[in-house]
Amino acid sequence: MAKKQATPRALAQTKQTRRKWLTFVRMCRYGVNNFSRNLWLTVAATAVMTITLLIIFVTLAARQVLVDTVSTIKDRVDMSIYVRTDTTEDQAAVIKREIQKLPTVKAVTYVSPEQARKNFADENKSDSRTLDALNEATNRLPGTFRVSIQDINDTSELETFVKNNAIYKAHADPDRAASFSGDRRSAIQNIGRWVDFAERAGIIASIVFIVISSLIVFNTIRMAIFNRKEEIQMMKLIGADRNFIRGPFIVEAVVYGVIAAVIATALGVAALYAAKDKLLSYEVAVGGTIASVTMYIPFVLIAMILMGALIGVVSSLLATRKYLKI
Amino acid sequence: MILLDRVTKSYGKDGKPALNRVSLHVEPKEFVIIVGTSGAGKSTLLKLLTRDEKPTSGKIVVGGIDYDTLKDKHIPLLRRKIGVVFQDFKLLPQRTVYENIAFALEIAGMTNREIKNTVPKVIELVGLSGKDKAFPHQLSGGERQRVAIARAVVRQPKILIADEPTGNLDPKHSWDIVRLLEKINQYGTTVLLTTHNVDIVNKLQRRVITIEHGKISSDQAQGSYRQFGGKQ
Numbered sequence: 280m281a282k283k284q285a286t287p288r289a290l291a292q293t294k295q296t297r298r299k300w301l302t303f304v305r306m307c308r309y310g311v312n313n314f315s316r317n318l319w320l321t322v323a324a325t326a327v328m329t330i331t332l333l334i335i336f337v338t339l340a341a342r343q344v345l346v347d348t349v350s351t352i353k354d355r356v357d358m359s360i361y362v363r364t365d366t367t368e369d370q371a372a373v374i375k376r377e378i379q380k381l382p383t384v385k386a387v388t389y390v391s392p393e394q395a396r397k398n399f400a401d402e403n404k405s406d407s408r409t410l411d412a413l414n415e416a417t418n419r420l421p422g423t424f425r426v427s428i429q430d431i432n433d434t435s436e437l438e439t440f441v442k443n444n445a446i447y448k449a450h451a452d453p454d455r456a457a458s459f460s461g462d463r464r465s466a467i468q469n470i471g472r473w474v475d476f477a478e479r480a481g482i483i484a485s486i487v488f489i490v491i492s493s494l495i496v497f498n499t500i501r502m503a504i505f506n507r508k509e510e511i512q513m514m515k516l517i518g519a520d521r522n523f524i525r526g527p528f529i530v531e532a533v534v535y536g537v538i539a540a541v542i543a544t545a546l547g548v549a550a551l552y553a554a555k556d557k558l559l560s561y562e563v564a565v566g567g568t569i570a571s572v573t574m575y576i577p578f579v580l581i582a583m584i585l586m587g588a589l590i591g592v593v594s595s596l597l598a599t600r601k602y603l604k605i
Numbered sequence: 606m607i608l609l610d611r612v613t614k615s616y617g618k619d620g621k622p623a624l625n626r627v628s629l630h631v632e633p634k635e636f637v638i639i640v641g642t643s644g645a646g647k648s649t650l651l652k653l654l655t656r657d658e659k660p661t662s663g664k665i666v667v668g669g670i671d672y673d674t675l676k677d678k679h680i681p682l683l684r685r686k687i688g689v690v691f692q693d694f695k696l697l698p699q700r701t702v703y704e705n706i707a708f709a710l711e712i713a714g715m716t717n718r719e720i721k722n723t724v725p726k727v728i729e730l731v732g733l734s735g736k737d738k739a740f741p742h743q744l745s746g747g748e749r750q751r752v753a754i755a756r757a758v759v760r761q762p763k764i765l766i767a768d769e770p771t772g773n774l775d776p777k778h779s780w781d782i783v784r785l786l787e788k789i790n791q792y793g794t795t796v797l798l799t800t801h802n803v804d805i806v807n808k809l810q811r812r813v814i815t816i817e818h819g820k821i822s823s824d825q826a827q828g829s830y831r832q833f834g835g836k837q
Contacts, residue, residue, distance in 0.1 A: 298714035305711050316699060513695040516655060517756065518684035519712040 306523060310530025317503065321535070324499040328539035328590065329546075331492030332583055336547035338485045340568055342478055347564035349474050358428065358437055360447070361421040361455040364392045371422055374447050378426055383436045385427045395420040421452040489590065497594035500532055504598055511602050525599045532595040536587025544583050548572060606764060606795045607631035607654065612663030614649050622661070623649040625819040631797070633763070636790045638806055639799045640830060641816035647799045650816065651768050654797070655687060656680050668763050685713055688757030688765040688794070692772035694749045696741040702728065702752050703737040709756045723759060731755040731785060747778030754785055764795045771802055779805065806830040 314321055360378070362371065371389050378387050390398070396418050403409045428437060441447065441457045504511065514524050551569050558565040572579055609629040615622040624646045631637055641647045652658040653665060656672060665672040668686055675683060696705050703724055710720045728737050731751040741749055750770055757765055767786060771779035783798075783805055790796045800806060806813060806829060813828025814821055 297716070301716065302711075302714050312699075509695065510697060513697075514712070515681075516657070516684060516689050516695075517709050517712065518681045518686075518760075520678075520681035523712050 302523060303526075306526030307530050309527035311534060313503075313527055313531045314534045317506070320499060320503050320506075324496055324503075324532075324535045325539050325542075327492055327495045327499065328535050328587055329542045331488060331496075331590065332539055332543035332587055333546055334488045334492075335485055335586065336543055336583065337550070338481045338488075340547065340551060340572065342481045343568045343571075344558070344563060344565050345474055345477055347567045348562070351562075351564045357425040358434065358457060360424040360426060360441060360457040361452040362424070362447075362450040363452050364418060364421055366392075366422050366450045370450055371424075374450065375424065377444060377446055378424060378440065381436050381440060383428050383430070383433060385429055387427075388425045390423040390425065392418050392420045392422050395423060421455055493590050493594050496532070496535070496590060497598050500528060500595045501598040503531075504528060504602055508602065515603075521603050525596070525603060528595045528599050529592055532591030533588045534591075536589070536591035537584050540580065540583035540587040543587075544576075544580050548576070548579075606633040606635070606668060607797075608664075608666040609653075610664040612653065612660045612665060614646075614653060614658065615661045622819050624653070624660075626663070627816075627819070627821055629814070629821065629824075631795060633795055634790070634793055636787065636796045636809075636811045637798070638809065638811055638813045638828070639797065639816060640801070640806060640813060641799075645816045646819040647816055648768070649819075651689075651766055651797070651799065654764075654766060655689060656683060681712075685760055686762050686764070688754075688760070688762040690750070690753050690757050690765065690767040690770045692769040694741070694746075694753045694773075696749060696752055696756075698741055701738050701740055702733060702744070702755075705741070705752055706756045706759050709759050713760060727755045727759045730758070730788075732781075745778070746774050747781055750774065750778070750782050751785065754782070754789070758789055758794065762794060764797065765789060767796065767798045769799055769801065771800060771805065776804070783809070803830040 362374065366374075368391060371391065375387050375389050378384055396413070399420065400410060400413055403413070426437060428434065437457075441451075511524055551565070551572060555565055555569060607629065608631075609627055611626045611628055612624055613622050613626055614624040627646075627650070639647055639650065649658065653660055654667060656675065660672075667683070670683055670686075697708065700708065706724050706727060707720050710723060715723075725737070728734060731754055733748060733751050733755070736744065736748065741752065744752070750773075754765075754767075754770070765786070770782050770786070774782065779802060786796050786798060787809075810827045810829075813823075813825050813830070815823040815828075
C-alpha cells in the first residue's frame with residue numbers, strides 16, 4: 280500500500296500550526312497561573328467587574344420591568360362610549376361591530392345598563408341607603424362600550440368615529456360625551472414619558488458604568504502589569520514576542536470576566552426573586568422579566584460572560600499597550 | 606559577527622551623545638571584554654546590540670542581520686539569537702530553575718519534548734544539577750547568575766552578552782561565572798562581557814575594549830584594565 284507522501288511544505292505547515300497551538304496553550308496556562316498568583320489584585324479586579332456586570336444586568340432588567348408595567352397599565356386604559364339606557368342588546372351588538380372595524384381598536388366590551396346597575400349595586404352593597412335609593416329609582420345608567428386601543432396617544436380614529444358614525448349617533452347618550460377614563464389617561468401619558476426618559480437614562484447609565492468600570496479594570500490590570508514591569512522587560516529581551524507577553528494578561532482578564540459574570544448573574548437573579556413579592560404588591564409587572572430570565576438563563580449567562588470577557592480584553596489590551604513598545 | 610560602523614546615539618534633542626561615532630568589529634567565537642566607567646556608554650552599546658534602542662546614526666550588523674532593514678516584528682526573532690545576562694539576573698521569581706530556563710524555549714515555540722531534552726543538559730552545563738526544582742530565592746547569587754546564563758545559552762545563541770554579570774557577586778563566585786563564560790565561548794559562542802573587575806580583566810588576557818566619553822579609547826588584543834586618564 281502506498282503511504283501518503285507529505286511534502287516538506289505541508290510538514291512545515293503542520294509544525295507551525297502545532298507551534299501556534301502550543302504557544303496558545305502556554306499563554307493560557309501562564310494567564311491562569313497569574314490569576315492565582317496575586318490574590319488581592321485578583322479579588323479587586325473580579326469585584327469591580329462583578330459590580331459592573333451586576334449594574335448592567337439590573338439596568339436591563341429594570342428597563343424590561345418598567346416596559347412591562349406600563350404596557351399592563353396601558354391595557355387597562357379604555358375609552359368609554361355611552362349609549363342611551365333604552366338601547367337594546369341587538370342595537371348594541373351592531374354598534375360594537377362598527378367599533379371593532381376600526382383598525383386601531385384592540386378590544387371592545389359592552390356593559391349594558393342592567394349590568395351597570397348590578398355592578399353599581401355590588402360596589403355599594405355595604406351602603407344600604409344607596410341600595411334602597413337604587414331599587415326605587417328607574418335605571419338611568421347608560422350602556423357603556425369600553426374600548427381599548429393600540430396606542431393611547433393616538434385616539435383620533437376613535438374620536439372621528441364618535442363624531443361621525445350614524446349608527447352610533449342614533450343611540451348616543453346626549454348627556455354623556457365619550458371619554459377616556461380621564462385622570463388615568465393623563466397619568467398614563469406621564470408614565471409613558473417617564474418610561475422614555477428612564478429608558479434613555481438607563482442606556483446612558485449603563486454606558487457610563489461600563490466606561491467607569493472598564494477604567495477601573497484597566498487600572499487594576501495596569502497595576503498588575505506595573506508590578507511585573509521587570510518581568511515584561513526581561514521577557515522582551517529574551518525574545519518573547521508581543522502576543523506572548525500580552526496573551527497571559529488577556530487570559531487573566533478573561534478569567535476575571537468569566538468569574539464575575541457567574542457571580543453577577545447569580546446575584547442579579549437572586550435579587551429579582553427576592554424583590555418579586557414586594558414589587559408585585561406595588562403592581563409592578565416583574566413576573567414576565569423573571570420568567571424570561573429564568574427560562575433563558577443559559578443565554579443570559581453566556582451574554583454576561585461575553586460582556587465580562589470583552590471588558591477584560593479591551594482594558595488589558597489598552598493597559599499592556601504602553602509596555603509593549605519594542 | 607558584530608559590526609558597528611560610525612554609530613552615534615544621542616538621547617534627547619541636543620544632548621551630548623552617549624556614543625559618538627563608534628566603529629567596532631567582533632569576529633565569530635571571540636571573547637571580548639568591554640570596560641569603562643559608568644556613564645561611559647557601555648550600557649548604551651549593549652542596548653543598541655539587543656535592539657532595545659535605535660542608533661541616531663550609523664550602521665549595525667549582528668550575525669548577518671542589518672538593523673536598518675530589520676522589521677519590528679522580527680526583533681523578537683533577533684533577540685532569540687542573542688543571549689543576554691544581567692547584573693541583577695532578571696529571573697522569574699515565582700518559577701523554578703527548570704521553568705526559568707524552559708521559559709526561553711517556550712517563547713520560541715519549542716515542543717515539550719524538545720524542552721525536556723534540552724533543559725537538563727544546560728542545567729548540567731552550568732553546574733546546577735539537582736537544583737532544577739529550586740526557586741531563585743533559595744539560591745545564592747552565583748547560582749542565580751548560573752540560571753540566568755543557562756537561560757541565555759539554552760537556545761544556543763551565536764552571541765552571549767553579559768552585562769556586569771559579576772557585579773553582585775563575591776570574587777570566588779565571580780570567577781566561577783567567568784570560567785563558565787569561557788566554557789561557553791569554547792563551544793563556539795561569541796561572548797561580550799562588560800565588567801568593572803580589574804582582576805578578571807587582567808587575568809583573562811582577552812581582547813579588551815575601553816570606552817570613555819562615548820568613544821572607544823583603546824582596543825587591545827590581549828589587554829588589561831587601563832587606568833583611566835591614559836596611564837597603563
